[in-house]
Amino acid sequence: MAVGRTARALAMACHPGPAVAVTLFAAALAAGVGGSPWTTAGVAAAVLAGQLSVGWSNDWIDAGRDVAVGRTDKPVATGAVPAATVGGAAAVAALACAGLSFALGWRAGLTHVAAVAVAWAYNARLKGSVWSWLPYAVSFSLLACVVTLALPGRSVPPGWAVAAAGLLGVGAHLANVLPDLEDDAATGVRGLPHRLGRTRTSLLAPVVLLVATASVVAGPPGPPAAGAWAGGALAAVLALAAVVVALRRTRSRVPFTAAIAVAAVDVVLLVAASGSLV
Numbered sequence: 001m002a003v004g005r006t007a008r009a010l011a012m013a014c015h016p017g018p019a020v021a022v023t024l025f026a027a028a029l030a031a032g033v034g035g036s037p038w039t040t041a042g043v044a045a046a047v048l049a050g051q052l053s054v055g056w057s058n059d060w061i062d063a064g065r066d067v068a069v070g071r072t073d074k075p076v077a078t079g080a081v082p083a084a085t086v087g088g089a090a091a092v093a094a095l096a097c098a099g100l101s102f103a104l105g106w107r108a109g110l111t112h113v114a115a116v117a118v119a120w121a122y123n124a125r126l127k128g129s130v131w132s133w134l135p136y137a138v139s140f141s142l143l144a145c146v147v148t149l150a151l152p153g154r155s156v157p158p159g160w161a162v163a164a165a166g167l168l169g170v171g172a173h174l175a176n177v178l179p180d181l182e183d184d185a186a187t188g189v190r191g192l193p194h195r196l197g198r199t200r201t202s203l204l205a206p207v208v209l210l211v212a213t214a215s216v217v218a219g220p221p222g223p224p225a226a227g228a229w230a231g232g233a234l235a236a237v238l239a240l241a242a243v244v245v246a247l248r249r250t251r252s253r254v255p256f257t258a259a260i261a262v263a264a265v266d267v268v269l270l271v272a273a274s275g276s277l278v
Helices: 002-013 016-032 037-061 063-068 083-102 106-124 134-149 159-186 192-196 198-218 226-248 254-272
Strands: none
Touching (some): 016 037, 016 254, 037 063, 037 106, 083 106, 106 134, 134 159, 159 198, 159 254, 198 226, 198 254, 226 254
């Protein structure tokens, strides 16, 4: 019983939504660029281990803050699992991430370990600074490189894809922080979104993601396909809705939801264009 409760608490503490989403994105991208089933599975395993380490390290480092604001969605804050257990799980996942990453080759391995290290730096220090957006930009850009470096050709993706992935990361950061903006600020966390405030962050998130959309639509060689135009149009409508609501209803969750929807469109477009990455 105790083992089962601990396992469930650890599953909740790893930030399962982002962990699964980033893993599926990396796996889809790997398959899209022509990776073999073995390579695609290897990329997914390495990325999942890295995401687990990042999620667990976040809850371990933020345990004191989460208790202070009474976060009922955080197992460490509710006492469901000790902070030391979550920290140990983060360390084990980080070691597994290193091993699985280097199994993809030393280039992909170094690149992915660097991406995860930058994400840990966000958790440990940078989330409370004006540079809170930078780890997301760097980690997502590097993730796109990990996928292509794991292939036999060992090449890096074109600049438009790296830029789109980085912008996707920044937009995801801005949108992800919105629901917890006040709780974070109450415990002294003052990243870029906290300094901008809710309204400006709600406006900026969909705009950044829309720029990522434009990069994916216009970046690949040749004229954009009909699907790319349709995806771009959908992203534009969602971004416009987010901006309008953010200006009229500063406490609404619509800008957050719309930004996540734009990010999802961007991911689909990037995966659809993955054939142009190598």
